[in-house]
Amino acid sequence: MRFKRLALLALFLLPAFSMFVTAAEVRVAATDHKGSPIDELVIWLEPLDAPAPPPTPDELQATVEQIDEEFDPYTIAVRKGTKVEFPNRDAVQHHVYSLSKPAQFEIPLHGGDETESVVLDQPGLVPIGCNIHDWMLSYIVVVDTPWFGTSQADGVVSVADLPSGRYQLSAWHPRMRQADERTITLSEGELNEVTIELRLRPDRRIRRAPSSGGASY
Amino acid sequence: MIRFRSFRAALLTLILGVVAVAQVTTFLIVANVNRQQASREIDADLINASEAFNRVTAARIHLLASSAKAVAGDFAFRRLFFDSADDPATLQSAFTSASNRINADLNAWVDLDGVTIVSTAEVDEDTFAELVFRADESEEAEADGYLEIDGQPYSMVTVPIRAPTIVGWWVVGFQIDEAFAAELNAQTRVEVSFANRAGTIVASSLDADSRAELEASWLQMPHEQNQIYDVPLADDTYKVLLQTDAMEDGGQLAIILQFSLDEKLAPARRLSRWILVVSLGGIALAAIVGMGFARRLSRPVQQLARHTRVIASGDYQTPLNLKREDELGALANAFNAMSSGLAERDQVRDLLDKNVSPEVAAEMMREGSRLGGEERRVTVLFADLRGFTTMSEHLPPQEVVSLLNRYLDRMTEAIEAEGGVIDKFIGDEVMALFGAPVPSTQCALRAIKAALRMREALGKLNRELAAEGLAPLSFGIGINTARVVAGNIGSANRLNYSVIGDGVNLAARLQSQTRNPEFNTDLIISEATYGAVAPIARLTARDLGTVQVKGREQGERIYAVEALEIDESGFAKA
Numbered sequence: 001m002r003f004k005r006l007a008l009l010a011l012f013l014l015p016a017f018s019m020f021v022t023a024a025e026v027r028v029a030a031t032d033h034k035g036s037p038i039d040e041l042v043i044w045l046e047p048l049d050a051p052a053p054p055p056t057p058d059e060l061q062a063t064v065e066q067i068d069e070e071f072d073p074y075t076i077a078v079r080k081g082t083k084v085e086f087p088n089r090d091a092v093q094h095h096v097y098s099l100s101k102p103a104q105f106e107i108p109l110h111g112g113d114e115t116e117s118v119v120l121d122q123p124g125l126v127p128i129g130c131n132i133h134d135w136m137l138s139y140i141v142v143v144d145t146p147w148f149g150t151s152q153a154d155g156v157v158s159v160a161d162l163p164s165g166r167y168q169l170s171a172w173h174p175r176m177r178q179a180d181e182r183t184i185t186l187s188e189g190e191l192n193e194v195t196i197e198l199r200l201r202p203d204r205r206i207r208r209a210p211s212s213g214g215a216s217y
Numbered sequence: 218m219i220r221f222r223s224f225r226a227a228l229l230t231l232i233l234g235v236v237a238v239a240q241v242t243t244f245l246i247v248a249n250v251n252r253q254q255a256s257r258e259i260d261a262d263l264i265n266a267s268e269a270f271n272r273v274t275a276a277r278i279h280l281l282a283s284s285a286k287a288v289a290g291d292f293a294f295r296r297l298f299f300d301s302a303d304d305p306a307t308l309q310s311a312f313t314s315a316s317n318r319i320n321a322d323l324n325a326w327v328d329l330d331g332v333t334i335v336s337t338a339e340v341d342e343d344t345f346a347e348l349v350f351r352a353d354e355s356e357e358a359e360a361d362g363y364l365e366i367d368g369q370p371y372s373m374v375t376v377p378i379r380a381p382t383i384v385g386w387w388v389v390g391f392q393i394d395e396a397f398a399a400e401l402n403a404q405t406r407v408e409v410s411f412a413n414r415a416g417t418i419v420a421s422s423l424d425a426d427s428r429a430e431l432e433a434s435w436l437q438m439p440h441e442q443n444q445i446y447d448v449p450l451a452d453d454t455y456k457v458l459l460q461t462d463a464m465e466d467g468g469q470l471a472i473i474l475q476f477s478l479d480e481k482l483a484p485a486r487r488l489s490r491w492i493l494v495v496s497l498g499g500i501a502l503a504a505i506v507g508m509g510f511a512r513r514l515s516r517p518v519q520q521l522a523r524h525t526r527v528i529a530s531g532d533y534q535t536p537l538n539l540k541r542e543d544e545l546g547a548l549a550n551a552f553n554a555m556s557s558g559l560a561e562r563d564q565v566r567d568l569l570d571k572n573v574s575p576e577v578a579a580e581m582m583r584e585g586s587r588l589g590g591e592e593r594r595v596t597v598l599f600a601d602l603r604g605f606t607t608m609s610e611h612l613p614p615q616e617v618v619s620l621l622n623r624y625l626d627r628m629t630e631a632i633e634a635e636g637g638v639i640d641k642f643i644g645d646e647v648m649a650l651f652g653a654p655v656p657s658t659q660c661a662l663r664a665i666k667a668a669l670r671m672r673e674a675l676g677k678l679n680r681e682l683a684a685e686g687l688a689p690l691s692f693g694i695g696i697n698t699a700r701v702v703a704g705n706i707g708s709a710n711r712l713n714y715s716v717i718g719d720g721v722n723l724a725a726r727l728q729s730q731t732r733n734p735e736f737n738t739d740l741i742i743s744e745a746t747y748g749a750v751a752p753i754a755r756l757t758a759r760d761l762g763t764v765q766v767k768g769r770e771q772g773e774r775i776y777a778v779e780a781l782e783i784d785e786s787g788f789a790k791a
Contacts, residue, residue, distance in 0.1 A: 099299050104299070128381070
């Protein structure tokens with residue numbers, strides 16, 4: 001608890017520190033093997049020279065909505081111990097579940113405006129689905145570092161305020177079997193640009209067919 | 218070449234030949250077209266069966282895949298999958314239950330590493346690995362293929378088990394067995410057989426014998442993919458289409474599609490039999506009709522042939538009665554016209570013989586109107602009755618003609634006996650030729666001999682007349698030998714063979730000289746005649762001296778013939 005308070009203090013002091021201690025920023029641009037930017041790519045950086053700073057309470061909040069019979073976002077990274085809320089914005093009910101090793105939970109059929117939450121305290125990949133809507137799928141990547149992000153449609157994700165030093169940069173996308181890992185060194189006071197090219201596998205999400213439930217033969 | 222003795226046989230053979238050739242040609246063409254058509258239909262059937270196999274397989278696979286996916290979506294199974302490592306017994310029993318929900322011959326659950334977790338068939342751990350990896354790489358997260366388990370081919374498909382991401386694979390399949398072959402056969406009527414990679418026929422719609430024969434021979438068949446071959450099997454020709462599909466674990470599944478050409482040709486054979494019956498009927502009909510026709514045609518021909526023999530025998534009077542309107546009728550009419558023409562010619566010939574001497578007639582018959590226009594040395598004889606005109610006034614006309622004809626008949630006989638030719642009768646006058654139209658070197662001698670015969674004949678006639686109480690007849694004869702022009706003389710339509718020239722006139726004048734009582738003779742010859750006869754016969758003639766003849770400047774020496782002693786040897790030379 002003391003440790004937590006200290007971290008909170010550090011957070012408050014961070015703007016003041018930044019006046020004197022210049023932090024590093026990393027900008028990761030990801031493309032697939034065809035050169036197309038990769039959207040919804042999750043990246044995270046784990047420091048190799050020093051332990052990661054402890055999480056602050058604000059860090060440990062995340063939301064995965066059920067809206068328009070989809071999960072939003074599709075991919076998200078959260079810090080270990082984050083309490084993820086699953087608010088249902090739809091008129092229909094959903095049955096959210098995950099059978100992953102890091103977290104096995106089930107939120108049985110629940111209606112609109114009911115918000116359930118789950119604390120994810122094991123690092124790893126937690127795919128979540130809806131038992132009554134096969135196409136609903138979201139991936140929560142639980143990491144033990146404060147430095148992570150998800151790319152936008154331009155394939156770029158930026159993470160700021162990192163101390164200089166060596167990091168393991170990991171990148172993962174649902175169309176990848178395993179996370180891409182590489183070691184990078186960040187320098188203070190400048191923008192560290194990392195370009196990565198990833199080979200993506202076919203997108204095998206179940207096609208959402210509004211009218212017919214059959215397969216497309 | 219066959220030689221026919223009868224026209225009828227030739228005609229009948231021709232008709233039958235033409236009909237038979239036409240029928241046989243038709244039969245062969247129809248048979249050939251049928252065979253080609255059957256062959257084309259079989260080709261289409263085989264290709265259709267090949268497509269049907271692919272379609273039915275795909276449909277079955279799709280059904281199995283859908284069923285598997287539906288069962289795999291069961292939440293309880295999803296959860297169970299994660300607990301599999303902890304509780305294999307539950308997983309096994311749950312798998313059995315899930316498999317029962319799907320009417321599949323083969324079920325297996327495979328993990329993401331391709332390792333078989335549970336299976337209804339005894340398989341190796343990695344049997345489905347390749348299939349699963351292929352599905353994993355595909356966008357549909359599905360893959361299908363063929364697999365051989367214990368020598369039995371299966372068609373199978375793998376679908377993902379999602380929770381909600383892919384956590385495992387479900388392999389479902391059906392065995393390509395006798396029932397499947399029978400079903401394809403029922404759908405397509407094509408015989409379907411399947412062979413595994415060892416070449417063993419594992420399923421077939423064929424009966425046991427054909428199947429055994431196929432098994433023994435199909436590996437020797439050409440193995441060109443999607444080519445159609447003719448293969449003899451069990452006393453029948455089959456068209457065979459071979460389709461091969463690679464199997465997951467190596468080797469190939471062979472789908473042997475075959476159709477009996479005999480079976481396809483069965484309706485065509487029935488048609489062929491009918492055509493044969495109709496053809497034979499047609500030939501028989503042609504034989505009957507042809508026989509009648511040939512008889513109708515040959516009978517008048519035979520009649521015509523018989524009639525020619527009738528005509529050849531000289532009977533021109535019997536007409537040929539065919540009563541036909543056609544060409545043969547026209548031929549019969551022409552025949553009748555010909556026979557009447559021949560009859561007419563005979564009459565003409567007859568008349569000719571009567572009107573002109575037989576020699577002239579024969580010469581005219583032979584030479585036609587070409588007779589004429591040639592110079593000949595001939596002897597011309599003129600004989601004239603004395604006082605006949607006066608006598609005829611006291612007799613009735615019939616008796617005049619009768620008497621004249623009697624006289625002329627005897628004279629003619631006498632002249633012709635010596636080879637003379639009656640040129641013409643001019644009333645009671647006779648003009649005769651010797652040495653024309655048939656040339657003779659002894660014409661002068663013959664003329665004198667004829668004159669002497671005439672004298673004799675007249676004597677005989679006078680004795681007859683005396684007996685009948687009639688007055689005797691007397692004549693005067695003039696003979697001259699000279700070169701004259703002989704030929705057919707007259708108009709285009711009417712010709713007379715005759716001679717013209719000065720020598721002819723002289724003979725007529727000499728005849729007139731017999732009226733001179735001073736000469737006291739009925740036979741006067743010219744010097745030319747005398748000169749021609751004297752060397753070859755002992756001629757007793759009185760020299761009458763030279764007389765002045767009308768129309769001649771010079772005098773003509775003439776002789777009265779008293780007697781003639783024929784020098785036999787000289788005569789024989791004539």
